Amino acid sequence: MMQNNMNVDESLYIIQPPQRVSDGSYINSIEKYKELYNESINSPITFWGEQANKFLTWFSPFTDVSIGNLSQGDIGWFLNGKLNVSYNCIDRHLQENRDKVAIIFEGDEPNRVQKITYYELYLQVCRLANLLLSLGVKKGDTVAIYLPNTPDAIYSMLACARIGAVHSVIFGGFGVEAIISRIEDSHSKIIITADEGMRGGRSIPLKKNIDSAVYHCKFVEKVLVFKNTGGNIQWNAEKDLWAQEAMQEQRPYCPPVQMDSEDPLFLLYTSGSTGKPKGLLHTQAGYLLYAAMTHRYVFDYRDSDIYACVADVGWITGHSYIVYGPLCNGATTFIFEGTPMYPNASRYWDMIERHRITQFYTAPTAIRSLMKFSVDMVEKHDRSSLRVLGSVGEPINPEAWRWYNQYVGQGQCAIVDTYWQTETGGHIITPLPGATPTKPGSATLPFFGIQLAILDPQTGQLQEETKSEGVLVLTQPWPGMARTIYKSHSRYLDTYMRPYPGYYFTGDGVSRDQDGYYWISGRVDDVINVSGHRLGTAELESALVGCSSCAEAAVIGYPHDIKGQGILAFVTLKHGYQEDEQTITLLKMEVRNTIGAFATPDRIIITPSLPKTRSGKIMRRILRKIASNESSPEQLGDLSTLAEPETVQYLINKVKSN
Numbered sequence: 001m002m003q004n005n006m007n008v009d010e011s012l013y014i015i016q017p018p019q020r021v022s023d024g025s026y027i028n029s030i031e032k033y034k035e036l037y038n039e040s041i042n043s044p045i046t047f048w049g050e051q052a053n054k055f056l057t058w059f060s061p062f063t064d065v066s067i068g069n070l071s072q073g074d075i076g077w078f079l080n081g082k083l084n085v086s087y088n089c090i091d092r093h094l095q096e097n098r099d100k101v102a103i104i105f106e107g108d109e110p111n112r113v114q115k116i117t118y119y120e121l122y123l124q125v126c127r128l129a130n131l132l133l134s135l136g137v138k139k140g141d142t143v144a145i146y147l148p149n150t151p152d153a154i155y156s157m158l159a160c161a162r163i164g165a166v167h168s169v170i171f172g173g174f175g176v177e178a179i180i181s182r183i184e185d186s187h188s189k190i191i192i193t194a195d196e197g198m199r200g201g202r203s204i205p206l207k208k209n210i211d212s213a214v215y216h217c218k219f220v221e222k223v224l225v226f227k228n229t230g231g232n233i234q235w236n237a238e239k240d241l242w243a244q245e246a247m248q249e250q251r252p253y254c255p256p257v258q259m260d261s262e263d264p265l266f267l268l269y270t271s272g273s274t275g276k277p278k279g280l281l282h283t284q285a286g287y288l289l290y291a292a293m294t295h296r297y298v299f300d301y302r303d304s305d306i307y308a309c310v311a312d313v314g315w316i317t318g319h320s321y322i323v324y325g326p327l328c329n330g331a332t333t334f335i336f337e338g339t340p341m342y343p344n345a346s347r348y349w350d351m352i353e354r355h356r357i358t359q360f361y362t363a364p365t366a367i368r369s370l371m372k373f374s375v376d377m378v379e380k381h382d383r384s385s386l387r388v389l390g391s392v393g394e395p396i397n398p399e400a401w402r403w404y405n406q407y408v409g410q411g412q413c414a415i416v417d418t419y420w421q422t423e424t425g426g427h428i429i430t431p432l433p434g435a436t437p438t439k440p441g442s443a444t445l446p447f448f449g450i451q452l453a454i455l456d457p458q459t460g461q462l463q464e465e466t467k468s469e470g471v472l473v474l475t476q477p478w479p480g481m482a483r484t485i486y487k488s489h490s491r492y493l494d495t496y497m498r499p500y501p502g503y504y505f506t507g508d509g510v511s512r513d514q515d516g517y518y519w520i521s522g523r524v525d526d527v528i529n530v531s532g533h534r535l536g537t538a539e540l541e542s543a544l545v546g547c548s549s550c551a552e553a554a555v556i557g558y559p560h561d562i563k564g565q566g567i568l569a570f571v572t573l574k575h576g577y578q579e580d581e582q583t584i585t586l587l588k589m590e591v592r593n594t595i596g597a598f599a600t601p602d603r604i605i606i607t608p609s610l611p612k613t614r615s616g617k618i619m620r621r622i623l624r625k626i627a628s629n630e631s632s633p634e635q636l637g638d639l640s641t642l643a644e645p646e647t648v649q650y651l652i653n654k655v656k657s658n
């Protein structure tokens, strides 16, 4: 079970920040955190106005700090200010730090290491920005990016930002259908991709997937292709263009466009509980400020650090904490193409030693899979450079937290369990390394400017007691929040602002302990979290139903030792199909091809029928209990509303024997 078990009272274990981390940190005591936090809540206008001037360089100043509220969903920050995100992430560092390493890249093979200085980054971004301009990309156009986790992805994002194009990064693990739906929704006429990606010694056919997608999306005009592996690819002379070659023909100077604070910066699609993925839209100034500020304080970033986030740029973690936050702060940021298991389970620790990494940021699923190996795999590498160890993406179970702390950090590092979402732009609940006493399994306390509340999920009533549980909401807007869902503002309001009027609804369950610490229990909607990847059950079901054998499907998450949650699909077959190995394999393949390998169901249970109410609604509550082996009559509760109660017993037997 990955959820925090409050029965053993984890809330009583408190670990003080290590002295070596507190010494010299920006926020070096809990009192200082509280003082600043109170200031941020009591005088938000002054607080955020000061931060925006401290962290960002403006072409012309903003006139108002903020506008709008959560009830109306009409939020804006730093109004009328003009800036450029790529200027903030590159140009302004050149004067003093032209030769500082901006990016350290490690490819899938450990010997593929590349270091890129701020000046080199500048030249590449300018060339690519000019290339995009020459292809007719204009301010406000969307550009789709489907790349491996390499510096090319960073160049592409910043080149878009430089000319005011809106990037839409599509995670390299997504399959063809997922690419099509994203390109169609954002109507991206330009796609940036690579020949292939590499992960764990295996190549990923990125260009091939794009070819299939472009075949469906006739409006795509150009496909820019970065050479990454040199593998064989099909070439469409009319649309395809080698990126590096074409960039060489461009001038390495491209003036940054003046953008308004509230102009769109990027779209990032994420799963919700219903329907197709939502294109969350983040804007320029508020997002950048929030990413930079959280990066500085949550990782206690200092100028000489070598900071590493091993996420993928295809997810929000990569956007905020590989690219925008660190580069805005002038940091050396690390980007890693491969996996923690290749060439062996020491890879992370080997990289930490090789580059003298100071902050390391990964996901609980990786920690859990690495814990299975002998600690010798960790200990044979020098980790003395480390100061802060971060966790993100799902609740971290206390056992994994302790392993991370004891074996990786040797009890000498701060562990920051950072809770946030694609929608929040940056961390919203997190310890600060030098200040916050931690409790294994708790994301601890809100970041500056973040006001949290817990509501009763049914009545929406505010839970005023310190110790309480319910659903997590935010009570005030913050600069990093997504402003809308692309072309679906009403869906934005319905999803986040209307479930509990006056609040932003996170979709997560939470409890708060006697010390006011927050413990996230996981999603309360039909979203599942598989290895830190967020997947809507509706999306998975619609992929399964795309398979010719499938009549109906119901997908649920179940507790999984490594992944946090595994995917279990209950499927009824169409007439003429039978339950056998081949049918199950084809069903899995359908999901793999439609969404991507990471979404492949772990288990498929074929059943003659699904438990439904008399009005035809699938009773997922019951399926979840059956899948978690909580299937005694008391645990299952009232079954009287079911149309065919015998289905339940059938499924209980089947899950047990499967």
Ligand code: PRX
Pocket: 270, 316, 317, 391, 392, 393, 394, 395, 396, 417, 418, 419, 420, 421, 422, 423, 443, 506, 507, 508, 520, 522, 523, 529, 532, 533, 534
């Ligand atoms: O359920 C929460 C979980 O991940 C969801 C957000 O997913 P996504 O938008 O893909 O962003 C992931 C990276 C920020 C949340 O609603 N989640 C994320 N971090 C944590 C977490 N759950 C518990 N603890 C965390 N630290």
